[in-house]
Each structure stands twice: as structure tokens, then as C-alpha cells.
Amino acid sequence: MHILVTGGAGFIGSHTVVALSEAGYTPVIVDDFSNADKSVLDGLTAILGKKVICYEGDCGDKQLLQKIFNEQAIQGVIHFAAFKAVGESMSEPLKYYRNNLGTLVALLESMVSAGIPDLIFSSSCTVYGDPAKLPVTEASPVQQPESVYGNTKKVGEEILLDCQRAGLPLRSLLLRYFNPVGAHPSGLIGELPSGVPSNLVPFVMQTGAGLRPQLTVFGDDYDTPDGTCIRDYIHVMDLAEAHVAALAYLKKLNTPNHCDVFNVGTGKGASVMELIRTYEAVSGRKLPFTIGARRSGDVPMVYADPAKIQREMGWSASRSLEAALTDAWRWQQNIQ
Ligand code: UD1
Numbered sequence: 001m002h003i004l005v006t007g008g009a010g011f012i013g014s015h016t017v018v019a020l021s022e023a024g025y026t027p028v029i030v031d032d033f034s035n036a037d038k039s040v041l042d043g044l045t046a047i048l049g050k051k052v053i054c055y056e057g058d059c060g061d062k063q064l065l066q067k068i069f070n071e072q073a074i075q076g077v078i079h080f081a082a083f084k085a086v087g088e089s090m091s092e093p094l095k096y097y098r099n100n101l102g103t104l105v106a107l108l109e110s111m112v113s114a115g116i117p118d119l120i121f122s123s124s125c126t127v128y129g130d131p132a133k134l135p136v137t138e139a140s141p142v143q144q145p146e147s148v149y150g151n152t153k154k155v156g157e158e159i160l161l162d163c164q165r166a167g168l169p170l171r172s173l174l175l176r177y178f179n180p181v182g183a184h185p186s187g188l189i190g191e192l193p194s195g196v197p198s199n200l201v202p203f204v205m206q207t208g209a210g211l212r213p214q215l216t217v218f219g220d221d222y223d224t225p226d227g228t229c230i231r232d233y234i235h236v237m238d239l240a241e242a243h244v245a246a247l248a249y250l251k252k253l254n255t256p257n258h259c260d261v262f263n264v265g266t267g268k269g270a271s272v273m274e275l276i277r278t279y280e281a282v283s284g285r286k287l288p289f290t291i292g293a294r295r296s297g298d299v300p301m302v303y304a305d306p307a308k309i310q311r312e313m314g315w316s317a318s319r320s321l322e323a324a325l326t327d328a329w330r331w332q333q334n335i336q
Helices: 011-022 039-048 062-071 086-091 093-114 148-165 200-208 236-252 272-283 307-313 321-335
Strands: 002-006 026-031 053-056 074-079 118-124 171-177 179-181 215-218 233-235 258-264 289-292
Touching: 002 011, 011 026, 011 039, 011 074, 011 236, 026 062, 053 062, 062 093, 074 093, 074 236, 086 093, 086 148, 093 118, 093 148, 118 148, 118 236, 148 171, 148 258, 171 236, 179 236, 179 321, 200 215, 200 272, 200 321, 215 272, 233 236, 233 321, 236 258, 236 307, 258 307, 272 321
Parallel strands: 002 026, 002 074, 026 053, 074 118, 118 171, 171 258, 179 233, 215 289
Antiparallel strands: none
């Protein structure tokens, strides 16, 4: 079964291409390579022992989508393609709304006219904001996001819910990812941030490798056991496999019109300090760091209740933070 993976050369997308292929699907990538490197395709070929079908271009380009739908028997879409830099989204909001939402609408219109019903949408735990109760379940209230990026995820979810309410022939699953980290255990694909990484794990890896002098821990005066923020870090291969489970779930539905939401996390929180210590243990290196000011927009603590996806899809995360950081470190050493 052919599955279109938009943003399939990106971090989560490329790992999902591996998981899909291993599960017997034929992934078809569409990526404009605006935030991904062509070398990802070589990594995928090396892991899978064959070339992955890839179209270079914008997945909001309806002519390109039509061409792909004509050439490949696409039976479902996993939509990763989106901008994700929180800071940049605040200075260039229209770029984010056009790319993250304009593209989604064009993709949905193309799917409806081609009669392709199934879509998995990348959402984020950012929609929960600073939750009053932990762990967060899918019933926890969605809050007004602090960033334009976060708002594109919230509005993206609303667009899909509205399609369902209107009775359009679409079946969508909104997956709210917690913090994806790690790399494929082969060390052949992983996260490739462009410029200075804003996410913790790539920053830790580059600092550990000596590419940056030190990590700044953004605040140690939060109301958490060690004062640093707590997140639910999920191995990217676990997250990739959640998409395979979600696809199987969609294919078993016997309704033409559906929309549902699932948390995809481990259920366990780790603090920034715990993550640093875990990195030091798996790499055998000391990580230079300093304690700095809080980063605006950071919430003290968020982690998932993943019971719903486990109950309904039989999926749960199986890899540890140690495994994720070991794999991320192997990848970092390979790309130097
Ligand atoms: C961020 C985004 C989130 C997005 C996700 C994508 C914000 C507020 N949130 O999540 O919307 O979906 O990335 O992966 O930007 N930290 C440091 N030093 C650093 C970098 C991070 O101490 O140099 C800390 C942060 O304060 C935070 C934790 O590490 O407590 C994780 O940060 P990060 O990897 O950026 O992820 P989030 O902020 O959780």
C-alpha cells in the first residue's frame, strides 16, 4: 500500500519512512528540502537496501499532488511538512500560517478530489500549554498557544475537526507528539538542525561533540524536584512506529468520515538535569553547562498520559531515554 509522506526527508518523517517500509508499506516522499538535506535519501537507501520514491517540491502545490496521485496508488497521507521554529514563527507569522495551514488546506482539497480518505496530522503537546493537571490526557483543555507555531498546530486540528463535522469524506487522526529525540540505531539518519539548534537534545549533542562551548540550562528555579523543566522525551523510532499503528487503525475503520486525537508520549517525564546526566552516562563525557535565565514561553512541566493510544491501537513506547541519547550520540559522531 502506497502512503504519501509529506516532509518525509525531515527528522520525524524520515524515521517514519523506515518504520512504514519495515511494516510492508511503500512510502512516497514529497519534500521541498527547505529544511532537510538530500543526504537523508542516501541514509534511507542504506537502511532499507532500496531507493525510496521521492518527489521534490511543495506539498501545497496542487498540480504536483495531482501528478503524484496519478503516478502512485496513494491510499493514505502522513502530513509532516511544516515549519517548526518557535522563535521564527513570532517574527514571520504569515510565512508560518501560509506554509503550515495553507498547505494543509491544499492537501485536503487534493485528497478529497482524488478520493483519498486517510490522513495522519502532526500535532504537538504544545496545544496543552501549561497544563493544570498532569499527566495530560486528550481531554485536558487545549489552551491558546504562546507562539504562532503552536497556533498553527491548534488551528490545523480545528480544520480537521471541521472537515469531520461537515461530513467530508476524510478520516483523520491528530497525533499530539511530546518531545521527539534520538535517531535510527544504525546512525545513518537522525536530526539535522540548520544553524544553532533551539531544541535541547541537538544542542546537548553538538556541545558534547565540542562544536559548541557549553549548554545553557534555561532556568533551575522552576517548581520541579531539581528546579529544571520536565518534558516527555520520546524516541523518534517509537514515534515513527506510532504512525504505522495509526495507519492500521484508520484502515480498520468502517466509516468514511472520522476525526480523533491521540497523545504520543512515553508517560514519563525527565528534567533537563536528568537528561544531561543521562547523556553523560551514555557518552562517558562530561557536558559543559551553565545555568541561565528561563526561556520565555517554556512551561515547567508536561508529560503524556498515553493510555488512549495503548488501549485503542495497542501501541506504547518501548525505548528508554538512555537508548534515545545513545542513538542520538552515535548519529552525532557519524555526521562530524
Ligand atoms: C519546543 C517547542 C514546541 C515544539 C517542540 C518541537 C517551545 C516553547 N516549544 O518544545 O512547541 O513542538 O520544541 O520539538 O519552544 N532547554 C535548555 N537549553 C537549551 C534548549 C532547551 O535548557 O539550549 C530546555 C527547555 O527550557 C525545555 C527543554 O530543554 O525545558 C526542552 O526544550 P526543547 O527541546 O526546545 O523543547 P520544548 O521547548 O519542550
